[in-house]
């Protein structure tokens with residue numbers, strides 16, 4: 062299945078990342094002749110009709126799937142509830158392990174799949190629930206629609222943001238808005254801080270920290286620990302969410318160019334978790 066290719070303004074690949082991406086795309090037979098190196102960060106957006114094996118990889122001689130083609134880049138699933146629920150569930154392992162092992166009778170192949178998952182969905186089938194236009198959906202249909210996304214799946218989404226429809230006047234006013242180019246610069250600087258910090262571990266970003274490294278690099282003070290504990294009780298978060306919130310707080314602190322994770326960084330990271338409780342409980 063061919064994913065859309067869009068001009069990307071994602072942060073640049075480092076040389077090491079570029080080598081990894083090139084290897085995978087070469088095995089998949091995706092490279093045009095004489096491409097020495099893939100230099101653009103991958104952005105994959107497979108259609109919602111995608112099969113399990115196209116998503117995570119497969120075939121007689123196992124080929125990398127979309128998760129591996131998105132390695133070191135972004136896997137974007139538009140209209141998440143439209144995807145087959147079983148197909149979505151196979152994403153859980155790769156999201157956790159950052160690699161996929163495909164076993165066949167004669168061979169076993171492991172491909173890396175360290176991707177950033179980005180998804181979008183409407184609040185309901187008609188799209189108007191919670192907006193100023195009337196929603197035509199029954200509670201039962203809303204429940205069914207959201208039910209396609211399981212709790213464990215949602216638990217792996219660190220930044221959950223509700224976006225209201227944009228009014229026409231707002232679309233036209235471009236005052237004080239940061240441009241994509243400015244944002245990209247900020248993201249590049251933050252990634253650089255992380256690359257330097259983790260150079261000796263062969264990882265590139267906070268997202269890849271193991272539990273041991275989270276303990277080492279995502280320390281918070283006693284006051285912040287109390288805040289986090291309270292949030293866990295109130296939001297009913299899972300143990301997995303704990304490490305994920307700390308990693309996100311580390312990234313927010315890095316964007317703020319701070320050595321230590323401060324209270325406001327942690328609070329911001331927690332605030333991106335409230336969607337699942339708002340709609341899924």
Ligand SMILES: [Zn+2]
Pocket residue numbers: 185186187188189190196197198
């Ligand atoms: Zn609706």
